[in-house]
Amino acid sequence: MSSVSELYQSVILDHNKAPRNYGRLEGEAARHAKGHNPLCGDEVTVWLELEGDVVKDVRFEGQGCAISRASASLMTVAVKGKTIAEVERLFADFHGLVTGEKSEATEALPARLQVFANVAQFPVRVKCASLAWHTMKKALDDTTAAASTVNGER
Amino acid sequence: MKNSVGETTLAKGADAETSVQPPHVLTRSRLDVRDQFPIFAIHPNLVYLDSAATSQKPQRVIDRLARFYAGENANIHRGVYALSAEATATYDSARAAVARFIGAALPDEVIFTRGTTESINLVAQSWGRSVVKPGDEIVVTEMEHHSNWVPWQMLADSTGAVLRMAPVTEAGELDMSAMARLVTPRTRLVAVTHLSNVLGTINPVRRITDLAHAAGALVLVDGAQSVAHGAVDVRDLGCDFFAFSGHKLFGPTGIGVLYGREALLEEMPPWQGGGGMIGTVALDGITWAEVPMKFEAGTPAVADAVALAEAIAFVESVGAEAIVTHEAELLSLATERLSAIPGVRLIGTAAHRASVISFTLEGVHPHDLGTVLDEAGIAIRAGHHCAQPLMRRFGLAATARASFSVYNTPDDVEALGRGIERARALFS
Numbered sequence: 001m002s003s004v005s006e007l008y009q010s011v012i013l014d015h016n017k018a019p020r021n022y023g024r025l026e027g028e029a030a031r032h033a034k035g036h037n038p039l040c041g042d043e044v045t046v047w048l049e050l051e052g053d054v055v056k057d058v059r060f061e062g063q064g065c066a067i068s069r070a071s072a073s074l075m076t077v078a079v080k081g082k083t084i085a086e087v088e089r090l091f092a093d094f095h096g097l098v099t100g101e102k103s104e105a106t107e108a109l110p111a112r113l114q115v116f117a118n119v120a121q122f123p124v125r126v127k128c129a130s131l132a133w134h135t136m137k138k139a140l141d142d143t144t145a146a147a148s149t150v151n152g153e154r
Numbered sequence: 155m156k157n158s159v160g161e162t163t164l165a166k167g168a169d170a171e172t173s174v175q176p177p178h179v180l181t182r183s184r185l186d187v188r189d190q191f192p193i194f195a196i197h198p199n200l201v202y203l204d205s206a207a208t209s210q211k212p213q214r215v216i217d218r219l220a221r222f223y224a225g226e227n228a229n230i231h232r233g234v235y236a237l238s239a240e241a242t243a244t245y246d247s248a249r250a251a252v253a254r255f256i257g258a259a260l261p262d263e264v265i266f267t268r269g270t271t272e273s274i275n276l277v278a279q280s281w282g283r284s285v286v287k288p289g290d291e292i293v294v295t296e297m298e299h300h301s302n303w304v305p306w307q308m309l310a311d312s313t314g315a316v317l318r319m320a321p322v323t324e325a326g327e328l329d330m331s332a333m334a335r336l337v338t339p340r341t342r343l344v345a346v347t348h349l350s351n352v353l354g355t356i357n358p359v360r361r362i363t364d365l366a367h368a369a370g371a372l373v374l375v376d377g378a379q380s381v382a383h384g385a386v387d388v389r390d391l392g393c394d395f396f397a398f399s400g401h402k403l404f405g406p407t408g409i410g411v412l413y414g415r416e417a418l419l420e421e422m423p424p425w426q427g428g429g430g431m432i433g434t435v436a437l438d439g440i441t442w443a444e445v446p447m448k449f450e451a452g453t454p455a456v457a458d459a460v461a462l463a464e465a466i467a468f469v470e471s472v473g474a475e476a477i478v479t480h481e482a483e484l485l486s487l488a489t490e491r492l493s494a495i496p497g498v499r500l501i502g503t504a505a506h507r508a509s510v511i512s513f514t515l516e517g518v519h520p521h522d523l524g525t526v527l528d529e530a531g532i533a534i535r536a537g538h539h540c541a542q543p544l545m546r547r548f549g550l551a552a553t554a555r556a557s558f559s560v561y562n563t564p565d566d567v568e569a570l571g572r573g574i575e576r577a578r579a580l581f582s
Contacts, residue, residue: 004529008522008580016581017517040521041538041551063551065519066581122525 007122008066009115011074016066021059021076025049033142035062035135037127042068046136053084060132067116067125072132074112084140091133098129185480187472188561190214199531201569206351206510206557207535208401209382211465215404218464222457230456231430231447245456248463249446255466256377256396257387258413265419265446266454269410270378271301273397274345276412276449277374278305280425282343288314291340293333293371295357296322296547297350300540302376302397306345315342322547326353326502334365341371348380348391352539352555353502354485354510356380363392372418378402382559383481383508385474388413400458405465409458412449419445426451477560481509484558484567491571497578501553509558512539515574518581520554526577532569 025032025047032047044062048055058080060072075094079087089105094113097106100120119129188194190212193202202210228238230245250261258264267273282305286292292306296319310317318341320333328346337344344366349356363373374395380386381398388396395418400409414422424431424442428451433441442448469477488511492498497516515523520536527534535555538545545551556570 004526005580007525013581039537041542041545043551065521067522069519125521125525128521 003118003121006118007125009118011112011115012066012070015070015073019060019069019073021073021080022061023059024061025057025059030057031139031142033135033139035131035138037064037068037131039127040065042128042131044068044072044132044135046072046132046139048136048139050084055079055082055084055087058136062132064131065125065128067119067128068131071116071129074115075132075136078110078113079136087140088137091137094133095130098126185472185476185560187212188563190468191561192216194561197531201530201532201566203556203558203562203566203570204533204535205382205559205562206379206402206555208407209404209559210561211406212404212468214468215406215461215465219406219457219461222460226460227457229453241456244460245454248459251463251466252411253413255386255470256381256411256413257389259389260416262444262446263413263416263419265412265414265449266459267397267410267412268408268455269399269401270376270397271399271410273395273410273412274302274374274376275305276425277395277397277414278309280422280449281372281418282306282309283313284423286310286313286315286342289340290315290342291318291336291338292316293318293320293336293341293344295320295328295333295346297326297328297353297355297541297544298345298347299351299376299378300542301378302345302347302374303543306343316340319543320346322353322544325504326350326355327504328355328357328362330358330361333362337365337369337371339369341366341369343372343374345374345376347376347378348386349377349383349508349510350502350541350544351379351510352512352541352544352553353504354507354512354557355502355504356506356508358506359391359393363394367392379508379510382469382477384478394418400462400465403462403465404468405462406455406458409455409462411462416445419449422449424448424451428452430454472560480560481558484562484564485509485511487564487567488556488558488570491567492574495571495574495578498574501548501550509562510555511557512553512555514550514553515578518577520552522581523554523574523577526580527570527573530569530573530576532573534570 029049030047032045035044042064047059049057058076093105093109098116098119116129119125191210192213193210228241230242249264252264253261294303294306307317318336320336321329323329346362348359359375366373372394375393377396377398382403394415396413398411401407431443431448431451433443499514501512524534524536537552
């Protein structure tokens with residue numbers, strides 16, 4: 001198997017073609033943040049709706065490569081219904097996975113996130129895989145984030 | 155005979171395609187300089203299609219750098235010893251070689267800089283800040299690289315001048331009637347690229363300089379892309395400033411050129427202060443060195459300038475006409491090969507074009523395409539190419555770009571075609 005087909009696993013190709021939770025969240029409770037990779041021009045906006053400390057709903061919109069699109073899509077699937085603490089742990093472990101810092105925690109990530117392990121072999125693509133996660137974290141951290149505010153991330 | 159980077163010559167080259175073999179017949183292109191580039195011996199599978207970002211270096215340029223450092227190295231200008239005097243003479247002869255290469259009237263019209271970006275910033279800060287006043291206008295084009303846009307926007311912001319933009323047509327050509335309307339007596343300068351780094355479009359610079367000069371404005375030409383693709387003559391172009399980089403012209407990084415008309419350079423204040431650019435220094439006043447030293451504060455990139463002159467000697471040994479013919483053939487082959495792939499959209503189809511092709515592939519992001527191609531050893535560029543206004547014009551966030559140079563072959567075109575087809579299959 002070539003390294004490119006290891007990078008572009010079928011799960012990634014599938015989520016690139018048909019991203020889940022694509023779109024916006026309207027309404028008072030929704031918060032969002034914008035992420036941007038100035039090097040390649042990729043853009044993503046992540047919407048979150050919390051109920052207590054649980055992610056009740058999450059959506060994303062944006063344009064970017066297959067890695068960034070699939071990563072955003074799979075992230076929404078992974079964090080929906082999780083507590084903030086669980087989401088933050090997932091992010092930390094996912095970051096370890098795509099930067100090649102293997103640990104018990106990265107091994108324990110759900111299989112649908114494990115498909116990004118090979119990104120570590122493509123250093124220029126690490127940002128693609130982590131952009132949506134950084135943006136989601138930004139939306140989580142900004143307690144004042146209302147639907148009308150835009151938070152840029154560089 | 156010089157074959158200039160002009161509308162007529164390149165168009166002629168592109169049209170004279172009747173003798174070209176069909177793309178499936180893989181032959182070595184008739185220009186045979188590839189063996190002079192050691193990178194292809196060290197990386198036998200490399201298909202290098204990113205010369206618009208930086209060119210590869212012929213052995214003689216690499217050797218020249220090493221030879222200078224090994225046996226000729228000394229600081230220039232102030233040394234009373236022979237080695238310094240010889241280094242100074244070598245540096246001066248590099249300046250003369252550049253002047254000859256671009257058709258400058260005098261060697262002193264050539265200022266060595268770090269590259270195109272620094273050359274343009276020099277003009278924006280020295281000429282711009284001393285001449286441009288509130289309400290004055292600077293005209294750029296929609297196809298400018300950020301390096302010929304941002305310095306002018308910064309200048310406009312700091313002086314109260316207004317930045318105007320000449321639009322680009324759907325074919326990727328400059329809208330010359332809009333340009334004619336934009337250039338008015340308020341215009342101080344038109345900043346235009348000679349050859350678009352995204353579209354490959356060759357702009358009608360002579361028409362622009364005539365237009366601008368009639369309105370009393372100056373013209374700065376960004377020649378970063380054009381110098382490597384056929385002879386440039388700054389006096390034929392009629393421009394006031396011309397900027398380019400050594401590293402896109404088979405020379406080293408960190409060396410570039412600003413050409414300026416002598417009378418303009420004489421009047422411009424120094425840009426950076428330091429050693430080498432002064433006449434006398436005293437507490438009650440400073441006098442400046444003569445042009446070009448006035449603009450070369452500090453120890454310049456002596457070895458790089460000398461190696462740039464070697465790169466120019468390489469270009470002259472190949473010949474501008476041979477380069478134009480070779481690249482027009484590759485452009486024609488690539489246009490034909492890529493157009494035949496379903497889902498490929500070529501961005502920029504100007505009548506007068508050099509060997510730079512931007513394209514998108516339906517359903518495949520340019521970065522993913524770049525990664526798939528890389529596995530086959532094919533190096534292309536993917537992204538906004540430091541030309542975001544142009545990307546916006548075409549409603550794109552990114553394109554893939556293949557650029558061809560003297561060392562590329564029809565085999566490289568075929569490799570690119572197959573790589574794109576593979577990516578298309580992978581993402582289908």
